[in-house]
Structures are given as structure tokens and as C-alpha cells.
Amino acid sequence: MYNGIAASRGIGIGSICVITEHELKYDAVKVEDTESEKARFDSALDQFKKETSEMAEDIRKRIGPKEAEILEGHLVMMSDPTMSGEMSKMIAAGQCAESAVEAVCDMFIGMFSKMDDDLMRQRASDISDIKVSLLKILLGIQDIDISKVAPGTVLVARDLTPSMTSQIVKENVVGIITEVGGKTSHSAILARALEIPAVLSVPDITALVKDKDTAIVDGTEGNVYINPEGDILSQYIIKREEYIKKQAELKGFFGKETATSDGIKLELFCNIGTPKDAKKAVECDGEGVGLFRSEFLFMDNTRMPTEDEQFNAYKEAAQTLGGKPVIIRTLDVGGDKDIPYLNIKKEENPFLGYRAVRYCLGNKDSYMIQLRAIVRASAFGKVKIMVPLVTCVEEIRAVKEMVAEIKKDFDANGIAYDKDIEVGCMIETPSASLIADLLAKEADFFSIGTNDLTQYTMSVDRGNADVAYLYSTFQPSVLRSIKHIIECGVNAGIPVGMCGEAAADPLMIPLLISFGLTEFSVNPVLVLTARCIISKWSKAEADEITAKALALETEGEIVKLLKEAAKE
Amino acid sequence: MVSQKITVTNEQGMHMRPASVFSQAMTPFASDVKIVFNGNTFDAKSVMMLMSACIKCGAEIEVQCDGADEADALKKAIELIESGLGD
Secondary structure: OEEOEEEEOOEEEEEEEEEOOOOOOOOOOOOOOHHHHHHHHHHHHHHHHHHHHHHHHHHHHHOOHHHHHHHHHHHHHHHOHHHHHHHHHHHHOOOOHHHHHHHHHHHHHHHHHOOOOHHHHHHHHHHHHHHHHHHHHHHOOOOOOHHHOOOOEEEEEOOOOHHHHHOOOOOOEEEEEEOOOOOOOHHHHHHHHHOOOEEEOOOOHHHHOOOOOEEEEEOOOOEEEEOOOHHHHHHHHHHHHHHHHHHHHHHOOOOOOOEOOOOOEOEEEEEEOOHHHHHHHHHOOOOOEEEEEOHHHHHOOOOOOOHHHHHHHHHHHHHHOOOOEEEEEOOOOEOOEOOHHHOOOOOOOHHHOOOHHHHHHHOHHHHHHHHHHHHHHHHHOEEEEEEOOOOOHHHHHHHHHHHHHHHHHHHHHOOOOOOOOEEEEEEOOHHHHHOHHHHHHHOOOEEEOHHHHHHHHHOOOOOOOOOHHHOOOOOHHHHHHHHHHHHHHHHHOOOEEEOOHHHHOOOOHHHHHHHOOOEEEEOHHHHHHHHHHHHHOOHHHHHHHHHHHHHOOOHHHHHHHHHHHOOO | OEEEEEEOOOOOOOOHHHHHHHHHHHOOOOOEEEEEEOOEEEEOOOHHHHHHOOOOOOOEEEEEEEOOOHHHHHHHHHHHHHOOOOO
């Protein structure tokens, strides 16, 4: 078995076709006739533009506009006078077209790959693709025509260039394996769009296989089997059927309401990090946003974002959701999230230190800016304010006072906002859990953050491998805490949500249904999975398994019980 | 020459699409259009140069226009950046 990056989910089983790459070799001779060399370059450039725009158009039609953007980007870059101009200059000075293309592309690759920004570093791989395409045209090298491969083919290549990927016929290619590329590379994006299982970055795979070998591509786990034993093969054939059936079942949940099998309606929201993710939440059929992390505005920045900048981001998310709730968590800085320009001094125990609402209330001027931006955005949708890391009643009161002050100011100045804007507490500390009944009198809603709640309740740093075994939301203490928080919310008549990873955990869902959680907030890609699992439990069944689980004494016993009862 | 300082506010900064929108809008002007950022000067008519500047959201830049239609060029540049570069 070989292991790589799981880039596109699903299981593919088929016969290998290895795509061998031609060496892009040329003699970097000094050119005497620079005029005709320039003409050769110009015609290669024209051909590149023509082919690239045809491929982009084809992908746009067959797959979608988002996937075509990569190739359109290549066109934009090669249409830039700087790129072709530099190449032309070098040719005029006597270099051959190939070495001019290579030198200029390598210069930009070097420049972009050093940048401290993921998106920018991807430009380096774009330019690398451009270089290869241009060199192939100049050297007269034809790519294998992938559109002609037989049904049931697993493609194996060092890398899939955009021109290769654009030829893939979905019906014939059942899997993709490459030696390079990551989750965000061109080949990964297209594989996902075409729903072809793909494992990328498998070292030396082209040398390890030959044509007609049988391959299993497990794009969910990132595993590859070549000429597998009979029992592995039969296991995977079953797994593949199950996966296909599951996908079809999940698609059936799109557009449906979220409810238990006995008809109790629940809310299924999404966790997002940027206004762009809000689109994803809608595309994935989320019913709202249960956690909008506002940190991105502050992290990708060299100074405090202004009120208008923040307002625009919150407004965009609110409008994208079109009136469905958007719960914005105010700045959760500190702990493991450092924002250099805030100048929080180095702490011995950052997770017990100056973070989240503590920092915000200690810097009311900047907190005021964020709260004003959120309240302004409330005029454009159903926006709610969520305060992270609350440990005592004074904190939520202080935030509510600030919001009241903002409302008064807006009223006086005729600025629009939602008069019923809610202010809720994130419950993620043992202290907040223990006083949840008191906080429930102040807060309009609760949202349980299981990641921090587990870490603080168990006093365990999950990044520390020696103690990580203690980090489990199924520890009896954590479960009791969650149950208590939800009960306090229910007794006070306020909604209680959960926005930690546990909200989408198939083992946790029956417990949450039984405790009375009303809102589940999950990663957008897990919306349909969570809706499917919720639909399989009735309240009575959930109550029964929960009573059994709470009667057990150890985490191991609880997980074992829940696994046996799990409904997928 | 005319110039103006401005803050880039679109979420992605000068990435591919915004840089492409900006350079294409500047190309028709006869004036030279430059962006000064972090002490370096970049040709604003070149998408590659704009991207290589690695200008992120919140960055303060200076737009410089020099030529016959410099006032119009600067006005257009500032309008575009203020409107978020189509992001």
C-alpha cells in the first residue's frame, strides 16, 4: 500500500494507464537569426493562448466557471506584457526561445514561491504549468490524448497538467494518482469537480507501476493499492458500493428539513471563516451560520481592520445567507492565535491568559469598532453577536452594555440596524458551564464550543502527544457538562447550539438530540451527513442510548456503546 | 506627476482577479501608472508585477500617475481600489 494526499473522496478500482512525460530537453544555443527566433516564439505564444482559451472554454462548459478560472489565469498571466516582453527581450539578445521562456518563468516561480501567502504560492505552480505548456509547443511535443483511454482507467502521472485534465472523460477515468500536487492544486480541484477519486503526492508512483496493473484508489483515506490481494480487492469492491450508495442517499437530503425520525425539527448551521465561505454554506444547504469566525479580518492584516472593512465583510455574509441567521463570534484572539500588531505580550499560559473576550473588554475602543460593524450589518440579514470564552456574568453584561450604547448612538444618528439583534454566549469554559443557569438569564442564546470545553474540562492540551489521549468529548465529565449547559438553556427558554467538531460526530448526535440541543453547527461539507444521521434517530431511541451512556463510568465504555448503536 | 495614498480593502488583496481587473483598467491610459508599496515601485499595468508586490487587504499603497492623462488615470485607479476591485 502506498500513501498520499487524499485529494478527492471516493473509491476507484481500475486498470492503470501511466502517462509518461517527455523530457523537455533542448540545446541552449546562442541564436544568430534573432528575428526568426522571435517569430517562432510569437507563434508558440499565439498557439498557447489559443489552446488555453479553448481548454478554458471547454472546462467552463463541461465542469464549471470556477474550475475554468485556473486556465483563464494562465491566459491573463501570459497576456501580461511583462512576461512575454521579458522573454522577447532575451530572445532579441540572442537566447533561444526555450531558454528565454524557462528563465523568465523560473524567475517568477522563485519570486512567488517565497511569498508568505498560500494563494500567492499557488501562482508559482501556475507559472510552472505555463512553462511546461510553452516548452512543449516550442519543442513540438504532443501530450497523450487522455480522452481516448478505456473505461475503468486509473490515470497515473507525475503531475496532471491542465491540458491533460481538461481531456478527462468522467465516464472512463475511475481514479487518479500523481507524484506531486496538494489539496488545492489544479488536478485536485478538477478531480473533485468531476467526482473522480484522487490520491496525490504518492512518491515515485510512476516508477512503481506499469500499464494494466490493477489499482485501488482510496481518495477518502489517501491510500493506493497496486495489484492488491483478493481479499483486499473484494473488501474495496464492497466499500466502493457502500460509498456510492451513501453519496446517492446524502444527495437525497439536499433541500430537506433537518428533523429526527419522529419529526422533531432541528436547525443545521455551518461554521465559516470568511464571507466567501458563506456561499459555501448556502451551496451545501446549510440553514444558517452558527459560527462566523471573525479572526480572518484581523489575521490577514497588518493593522486593525476599520469599521467599514468589518461591516462590509459581515454584511456580505448576512446578504449571502439571505435572512437566515448569521452568528458572528467576536474576536477570539490569544491562546494559539497570535496577531502580531495587537502586541499581546508573551504569556506563560496563553490559554489561561489574555484572550478572546478578556482582551476585547480590555481594549474597548477596538472592540467597540467590531461591535458597531456587526450591529450595522444586522440591517442586512439576521445577524447575531456571540461572545467567546465567557467565564463570568460581568463579561456578558459588559458586552450587552456596549451594544445598548451603540443602539442609542445609531438611533440618534439614524443608522439602520436590527432592533432585536441577539447577544449570545459561547459556553466553552468549565466556569461558564457551572454558571450556565446565571448566564442564561443574560444571554439570548448559548453556543457550546466543544473544542475548548473539552480542553479546559480535562485540563489537557490536545497538541501535546503525551496527554492527547485524555482529549475526548466523550469523557463522562465533558458529557455531564454539555448536558448541564443544554438543560440550563432549555429551562431558561433560550436556544442552545453547538459549534465544535462534536456537533457533526455520528456518535455524539444521539446524545445531543436527547439533551435537547436545538442547533447543530458543522463544517459545510458535513451538512448532509449530519442531516442524514439526525433523521435516523427518534427522541425515544436517543434518550435510551443516552441514559445507558451516562450510566457508564469511562470514556472507553461510552465510545464502545455509542459505536455499537451508531447509525450512519 | 500626481499621486494619492489609499488602503486596499478588498478581502483578497492584489490577487489574480483584482490585479487583473486593475492592470487591464490602467492599460488604456497613456500615462505611466505605478504603485508604491513597502518602499518598492511596481508597474500597475502589469498583472505579474502587481501580484509580485504581495499587497494584502489593509495594505496602504500609493498610486502614482505620470503623463498626459495622469489626472484621469489616478481618478480611475482610486475609484477601482475603493470599490473593492471587483472582488
